[in-house]
């Protein structure tokens with residue numbers, strides 16, 4: 647069953663065509679990674695799907711509800727981090743969640759119970775009594791996530807949930823996202839980090855300049871760039887000989903002292919090493935390399951993707967842009 651269906655979404659901001667016909671489908675229980683560089687149109691897409699902005703053209707349904715015709719009903723099915731969940735820094739983590747629960751009319755006992763459930767689930771039970779103003783960026787993101795799950799939304803939208811987090815906080819958030827999926831929540835997350843999409847998403851939609859340019863599993867996207875490669879580094883005195891010998895059997899590409907050969911599997915590596923040994927070439931380094939999503943992005947767009955590594959954690963109180 648499709649939980650999110652968008653077709654032909656267009657959105658213009660003055661001169662900028664932020665969306666130029668985005669189609670998107672997300673199945674129930676799936677984590678969809680919406681991947682693209684800065685300015686690709688990820689946030690605009692999320693904002694349309696979560697009723698925050700109206701598209702100039704196109705249709706979108708969430709859990710069967712038309713988000714343009716019936717935004718109020720659609721909102722009842724949606725969780726969105728960092729936007730709907732505005733934390734009060736003067737309240738404790740638990741008080742914040744209880745407040746959201748009361749706003750959602752869970753009743754006093756219901757709100758407390760749900761708050762404690764979520765605090766445990768997201769690893770925040772021990773800091774439940776602390777004011778959120780003292781929280782680190784990572785704890786805050788997790789509390790945001792908890793707040794957006796109070797009403798048990800059918801679909802959760804996460805817009806760059808780990809941007810600015812340190813690796814430890816990022817892992818904790820990934821764990822939280824996985825546990826939500828395990829409970830059956832459908833999740834759409836945007837990211838600029840190829841590794842994050844690779845790690846979390848069941849399926850990836852690559853978006854660039856307001857258009858979907860690829861769609862598939864991480865594995866399928868990697869296959870499209872051509873399989874793995876075998877890489878051998880050699881000394882300067884032997885590099886010409888090594889290249890000549892290997893070129894008799896494989897298509898070799900050379901980057902200074904590094905030779906790259908398409909690999910059918912680990913066996914190729916063994917054969918390469920044997921052949922080099924027969925010709926008295928001692929490699930300085932060897933490796934079998936799987937294609938990464940960076941390679942995919944390069945193959946799709948002809949240019950490198952954005953940040954290779956996330957920045958450091960934002961100070962407490964800061965939220966994602």
Ligand SMILES: Nc1ncnc2c1ncn2[C@@H]1O[C@H](COP(=O)(O)OP(=O)(O)O)[C@@H](O)[C@H]1O
Pocket residue numbers: 659660662663664682683684685686687688689690691
């Ligand atoms: N409110 C706005 N006013 C003007 N331009 C906007 C607005 N929101 C987004 N844009 C522009 O639309 C494009 C897509 O932006 P956005 O969806 O935020 O990209 P992403 O989230 O992928 O970084 C960018 O060029 C951005 O500058």
Ligand SMILES: [Mg+2]
Pocket residue numbers: 688689690805806
């Ligand atoms: Mg964005």
